[in-house]
Structures are given as C-alpha cells and as structure tokens.
Amino acid sequence: MPLPPRVPLVLVSGLAPARNDELAALLRAGPGTAVVHHDLRHIGSGVVRRRLRLGNRDELTALELAHGCVNCTLREDLLPLLRRLARMPQVDRIVVRLDEAMEPEPVSWAIRNVLVGDRPVIHDVEPEAVCTVLDCASWLADATGDDLLAERGLQGSPEDERTLAQVALSQVESADVLVLAGAATDAWGAAKASAVLDRVAPSVPRVELGRIDAAGLLAAVPADARRGAVTDLHGALLRGAPPLHPDCGIELLTFTAQRPFHPQRLHDAIDVLLEGVVRTRGRAWVASQPDVAFWIESAGGGLGIGHAGPWLASPEGPDWAEVSPERRTLASLRWDPVHGDRAQELVIVTDQATPDEVEAALRGALLTDAELAEGEAVWRGYPDPFGDWHEDPCDATEEDETDRHVNAANRKDETP
Structure with a gap:
C-alpha cells in the first residue's frame, strides 16, 4: 500500500514576537492550514504554553514539562503533535511559528532524526520553507550587540546563555527566504543591515511583509533552498556568492591555513573575534587535539566553540564513502600528504575591526x-584550555554525526 502524501511544513522564526505573529497569520490563509506556537516565556517554571489554530479552532494549552528546555518541548510535544496533525484529513499545511528563542536548524534536525514511535516525523511532513522575519527597526542592533536572551526575557531555558546576536544570525543563516518587516530607523542602518545580510546569507531572497501574500512568499523560495537541511560542518561555509568589497564598513575575510593552532595562543587570540566582528563560522585544527575538528562560531559579543567530529585523516575518521560529496571535494582540494584534510577555514564578517588585524x-x-x-x-602535550567540554544537563536532542558540545556561549568579558 502506498504511503499517504506528506503534509507541507513551514517554519517561521525571528526575534520580534509581533512580526512573527503577523507572518504566521499571513500563512494561515486557507482553512486547511494549522498554525502551532509554543510560547517559552514561562519555561523557567516548567510550563510551556501551546497555541494551536486550525479553521475555527483556537486552542491554548499549558504543558508541564519535567525539564524546562527547548529540547524537551520538541521531543515531548511538538514532534508528536506534528504527526497527529499530518494524519488529520482536514490539514493540508502546517505552520510552526517558532518561539523567539528557537533556531530553525535544531528543530529541522529533530524532525528528520528523532524517533516518534518507530520513525521520525519527516515521514509525515515535507519541509516546504524556513521563513525568518527581520524587524528592520531592531534587527541590526540585535545582530551586532552583546545582549543576552535572558536580558530580554527570551531565553529558551533557565541555563540559556546565548546572545541575541547568536540567535539572530543563526535564524538568518537557516532561512530559505527573509521577510523584512517595518522600516529601519534611518537610511544608514538600512544600508548596513543589507551589507551584513549580503555577506551572511547571500543567496537568500528577501521579501517585504505587507507587500506579498502567502502564495507569493512560498513562490519566492528558491528551487535549491535548503528547506531545513542541517549544515554539514565540514562543507562549504557560505552558500552563494557574497560580495568581497567593503560596504558600510562591513567586510568579509576568509582565513585559511594548513598548520595547526597552538591551543594557548588561540585561546589568548580569540577575543579578536568578539571586538568589531559581526559573525565568525568555521573549522579549526588545534595542535593538542589533532584528531578532531573544532567548530567556532561568534556573533556580536557571543562565542561558541565545539567539536565538529573527526577529520577524514583521523584514525577514527569516517570512511570517504560515508560523507557528503561536497566534503569529499573540499578535502581533496586541500589534502596534505602528512596531515590529510586538517586545515583552518574560518569565514569572518567584520565591522569595526579590520580584516588585517583579525588575520x-x-x-x-x-x-x-x-x-x-x-x-x-x-x-x-601542550597545555590545553579547550580540554573540558560542556555536556547539557538535560538529555538534549542528539546532533547529527558530529559532536557539537558547546563549550562557551560567552560575552566579551567571559571568554574561557
């Protein structure tokens, strides 16, 4: 018996609650569209408020969770709910209006990989688009600032130490289409925000909320859009062709090298990624841990350092046939007869800092x-300040084949 068709799924993300609600309302154009929103504002008390709208139904439910965190919300409620909705004959599209603290990529990963019963929910839903809403009046300040989510009351758990900038840029980088809402405070701010977006999400189309309907929004999604596909941490660091010239003080630096970092000197130098830098993403080879690739991300005043799994040349590395064609190609281009695919590759978007001083x-x-x-x-045998890796106190949703334990999500004055 053939399987029933999967139900299209749209994820809506963004930092501005009213703007996210506006887009979710736009997408709820037909009677067959179900809109789900988990409000995490009371998650510190172990309570998540879920709103479900479908046709004339508008249902608000308070969920009590054993552990107040985003991962528990996903596993215990959102994923099973998606399956139930997908099997309802009156549902022809599902819109998940993510809480402001949620990044689309972990949600997309869970949909594809976390078992609900005997199989993941990807068997029931078909990712159609990831839409990220940008409030033009506030997004640039959020994406380049140092404020923690907790300082805005937006954290995804009591232990959430992420900055607004980390979430803002992750939401943009995960998007298939960016939805611009409202107007920037001035022309310079609009131009500078555009320059940042040109460099962190160069291939993602932008549309204006209020000047497009649901059909037009979904039609703007490119044919080769990711649709929630999880980032290959050993793949290309930028999709599309970002401009290489400076614009409004925003510049792009690609740092590469085929020798390792000294762990202590890297630790001492890493503050350069927190002063006048909008975004850093990439892989690092650290001499004291030569078998594993480090993953480094910074945004505004926030920094994350984790493991991205073994290099292909590592004794415990994956077989070439097990990794993506993109990773094989990139590794072949830089393969060293002694060190294999080990290399430094960081993409850095600078603002007040100059690329020369960062390099x-x-x-x-x-x-x-x-x-x-x-x-x-x-x-x-080098002393290694990166030796102790954080493990989430709550049993988090497993990542893909990588081991992305985050060791730091710090402000400038709190680097490890």
Whole structure:
C-alpha cells in the first residue's frame, strides 16, 4: 500500500514576537492550514504554553514539562503533535511559528532524526520553507550587540546563555527566504543591515511583509533552498556568492591555513573575534587535539566553540564513502600528504575591526616552523584550555554525526 502524501511544513522564526505573529497569520490563509506556537516565556517554571489554530479552532494549552528546555518541548510535544496533525484529513499545511528563542536548524534536525514511535516525523511532513522575519527597526542592533536572551526575557531555558546576536544570525543563516518587516530607523542602518545580510546569507531572497501574500512568499523560495537541511560542518561555509568589497564598513575575510593552532595562543587570540566582528563560522585544527575538528562560531559579543567530529585523516575518521560529496571535494582540494584534510577555514564578517588585524591575530596563534617540526607527539602535550567540554544537563536532542558540545556561549568579558 502506498504511503499517504506528506503534509507541507513551514517554519517561521525571528526575534520580534509581533512580526512573527503577523507572518504566521499571513500563512494561515486557507482553512486547511494549522498554525502551532509554543510560547517559552514561562519555561523557567516548567510550563510551556501551546497555541494551536486550525479553521475555527483556537486552542491554548499549558504543558508541564519535567525539564524546562527547548529540547524537551520538541521531543515531548511538538514532534508528536506534528504527526497527529499530518494524519488529520482536514490539514493540508502546517505552520510552526517558532518561539523567539528557537533556531530553525535544531528543530529541522529533530524532525528528520528523532524517533516518534518507530520513525521520525519527516515521514509525515515535507519541509516546504524556513521563513525568518527581520524587524528592520531592531534587527541590526540585535545582530551586532552583546545582549543576552535572558536580558530580554527570551531565553529558551533557565541555563540559556546565548546572545541575541547568536540567535539572530543563526535564524538568518537557516532561512530559505527573509521577510523584512517595518522600516529601519534611518537610511544608514538600512544600508548596513543589507551589507551584513549580503555577506551572511547571500543567496537568500528577501521579501517585504505587507507587500506579498502567502502564495507569493512560498513562490519566492528558491528551487535549491535548503528547506531545513542541517549544515554539514565540514562543507562549504557560505552558500552563494557574497560580495568581497567593503560596504558600510562591513567586510568579509576568509582565513585559511594548513598548520595547526597552538591551543594557548588561540585561546589568548580569540577575543579578536568578539571586538568589531559581526559573525565568525568555521573549522579549526588545534595542535593538542589533532584528531578532531573544532567548530567556532561568534556573533556580536557571543562565542561558541565545539567539536565538529573527526577529520577524514583521523584514525577514527569516517570512511570517504560515508560523507557528503561536497566534503569529499573540499578535502581533496586541500589534502596534505602528512596531515590529510586538517586545515583552518574560518569565514569572518567584520565591522569595526579590520580584516588585517583579525588575520594577524589568528596567524600569530598558528604553530611556528620550529613547533611544527616537533611533531604531533609533542603537540599533544601542550597545555590545553579547550580540554573540558560542556555536556547539557538535560538529555538534549542528539546532533547529527558530529559532536557539537558547546563549550562557551560567552560575552566579551567571559571568554574561557
């Protein structure tokens, strides 16, 4: 017996609650569209408020969770609910209006990988689009500032230390279409926000809320859109062709090197990614841990450092046939006869900092010729400030094949 068709699924994300509600209302154009919203504002008390709208039905439910966190909300309620809605004959589209604290990519990963019963929910729903709403009056300040989610009452759990900038940029980078709402406070702010978006999401189309209907919005999604596909941490760091020239003080730097970082000097230099830098994403090779790729992200005053899984050349590395064609191609292009695919590759969007000063600081953290000649046995003995990895106190949704334990989500004055 053939399986029933999957129900289209749209994710709506953004930092401005009223703007997110506006877009969700726009997408709820037909009677067969179900709109789901989990409000996390009371999650510190173990309560999540779920609103479900379908046709004339407008249902508000208070959910009590054993652990107040985004992952528990996903596993215990959202994923089972998506399955139930997808099996209702009157539902022909589902819109998940994500809480402001939620990033689309972990939700998309859970839909594809977390078992609900005997299989993931991806068997029931078909990701159609990830739409991120930007409030033009506030997005640039949020994406370049140091404020924590907690300072705005937007955290996804009592332990959530992410900054607004980290969430704002993650939401943009996950989007298939950006929905611009309202107007910037001035022409300079509008131009600068555009320059940032051109560099962090160069291939993502932008539409204006209020000048487009639901059909037009979904038609704007490119044919090759990710539709929630999870980032390959060993794949290309930018999709599309970002401009290489400076614009409104915004510049793009690609830092590459085929020798490892000294762990202590990298630790000392990493503040360069927190001063005058809008965004950093990429892989790092640290001499004291040569078998695992580090993943580094910064946004505004927030920094995250984690493991991105083993290099292909590592003893425990995956087989070439097990990784994506994109990863195989990138590894082949830089393959070293001794160190294999180990390399530094960071994409950095700067604002007040200059690319030259950022590059100089990072190059100064690389091993010298003399240290390089000492070899791996000596490198492994270097004092390593990155040696202790954080594990979430709540059993978090597993990541893909990578081991992305976040070790820091810090402000400038709290780097590890």
